[in-house]
Amino acid sequence: MIADIFFMGVALLTLLGALLAVSLKNVFYNALSLILSLFGVACLFIFLNSEFLAIIEIILYIGAIAIAIIFAIMLSSPMIQKKEEKPDVKKIARSFILAALFFWGLLQTLRRTVWPAANPEGDYSLGAIGKSLLSNQILPFETVSLVLLVAIIGALMLAEKKGTAR
Amino acid sequence: MIFKELIKIIIYGTLVVLFISVNALFLVWAERRVSARIQLRRGPIHVGWQGLLQTVADAVKLISKELVLPKEADRFLYILAPMLVFAPLLSAFLVLPLAQNVVIRDLNIGFLFIFSLTNITFIGIFIAGWSSNNKYALLGSMRAVAQNISYEIPLLLSTMGVVLLTGTLKMSELVPAQAKGWFLFTQPVAFLIFLCSSLAEANRAPFDIPEAESELVAGFHTEYSGMRFALFFLGEYTAIFISSAIAAALFLGGWQGPLLPGLVWFLIKTYGIIFIVMWIRWTFPRLRSDQLMALAWKVLIPLAMVNVFVTALVLELQKILA
Incomplete structure (x- = not known):
């Protein structure tokens, strides 16, 4: 019961983080939302009883990659960006098509792959x-x-x- | 069933928060007394017995202080940062082996859990420095994060020697494995590297470059006041406690000891290491930023790797000879 509520919360958090990471205007906020999403994924690993993958996700993705991204942002752009850019329709359309293609490919792979369940008795x-x-x-x-x-x-x-x- | 779990969570949570506050108050007092002793002063002695209530008075002052919000700061992140620094430290208590069979959650990954969560603390420090919109804070937080991610490598590598010897990461198995002899004696180099790196991880002198007051005012928490500053402060002292507790569990035999109950032994060992940490702080001068990085990358990491290699070699040789 509690686990279910937490699972819903974590899943929503992951999706929210992913959504914010691409929709917010401030680059620093984008990076932080990415971290939120990655943290949610780590929590999902905990739900799958693979604690090792969860901590590796946190150590590598949050501790190394996300921090490297933040460092890059801090070293390259002014501290708080205030300039508002107008959305470029052409750019958006182009990236939308690319993303749709990629998503379609992913979907096909997901559907065609056989997903064998791991043996719950195995040594993990x-x-x-x-x-x-x-x-x-x-x-x-x-x-x-x-x-x-x-x-x-x-x-x-x-x-x-x-x-x-x- | 749900009710029972909920009550358990609430009770453990309350106990941990209570312990953290009392521990921080005590450690601040101890730090003042130790530093006073080393500098031939007397330290706080007037408020309460031996000045024990001095930090309580200071805490009341901090709580009643105004919470200043800088005008140009990023409001949301500015308020979020102290919590992000503090919260991961709370969860570290989940895996500490306080006494025989007393671990809240005996995870398979053991102490690695704590090390992974400290990464979120770094993010908190980064956010604190960035959202303050203050150059000292930003410089301080950049130094802090650069230092922390460098020193995490020798910290993790130094524990690998112990893991090789026991073949497990579980806290409940690491401590009984030292029944015959503490790992301090079989892994002395690893212990020194661990102590050194955990000092740097907790931003303690001689590695307190992120908060070097002569260069950076107060580093990443320059703009913070009142209870928000107190959370950073609390976090720092809790981090010292946790790293010392891990050192006690990994190298000093944890809760094992004659006569006294396990919890008492565990606390004695932990506070013993904390005393050494304070002693180091008030004895050595602060390092320069580049010296600090050179120490991590050119001395500690190679040394830790050699330690892992030698440990593995000795273990294999023992297997062949036996």
Whole structure:
């Protein structure tokens, strides 16, 4: 009963956050709404009994990505933006078509994928996750680390070009 | 059933809030006395026995103060920020192992839960600095967040040594695993890294660069007054308590100890670490911002990685030899 009420609240919060993230005018508010939405998703993971994914969602998405977004906003735009921009109809139409296409694709994938239910008796401890990452799922795991390595090297290159002394 | 759950939530909530307030009042008093002792002063001694009621008087003053709202501030976010800083700290009490079999929720992910929620505190600090529309506040909050996200890495890595030794993150299993010997002795480097990083996470001196009063007035809470300021203050002292409590549970054997009940041992160990934290604050000068970042990235993170590596190596060697 309480869980149901909380679930409805969390689901509404997630949707509200997502809606506000794209509709508000102030960029800082957009970023904060995104955080609200991400937090809601983390709560949904808790409802699915996967606490690990929930905390990873918070540590990575809120703690790293969202903070990086906020940093970028703060370093690039004036503190409180007051200028109001007129909505550009062409731009909106273009993005609407793109978004609709993307949404249609997502919908098709969602419908055609078979969703096997996880075995509720299985081992979902952290140790099991770690073992499966380094044995059965080693290829995606290593690919992701390669991507991260490339990103790090790229960031270092970019930072060095603008360096002053060297 | 619903009723019972609800009553449980209310009782635990009330107890935690009560504890947080009393703890903060006590810690402020203790901090003043410790600093006075170190600086050869006497500190508060007049209000109440040994000056114990001094902080209560200060709290009453803070509550009765006017809540100033800067004219150019972003109203909604300005009011939201202190709550966002404070609320995650409340939930940290969910997973603290207070005594044997006394954990409100024994989550699988254990103390990682607390570390993940501190990220929301950073967002609160960011919002506080931004919404105040004050350059000192903004600079302070940027420094605070940069510092916090850097020091989170060695903080998490240092706990991994303990996790490797026990193979679990559950608070209820980490503490009994230290029945034979505290992890302080098997993981001394990890303990030092943890202590150092948790000081930086709580914005304590010598890492209190976000609030460096000689450069930034008061950092991210420059514009805050009255109870809103008190919430930041309360949050800071609660954060110190929580990180010390985690250190006590992970490295000092938690509630284990002879004769006295578990809760008493747990509090003794926690407040012992808090005393060390205060001692450090009043002994060392503040670091410079770049020195602080260099310490995190060039010293603590490599050291923590080496610690994880050596721990894993020793564990594997033991397996082979046995």
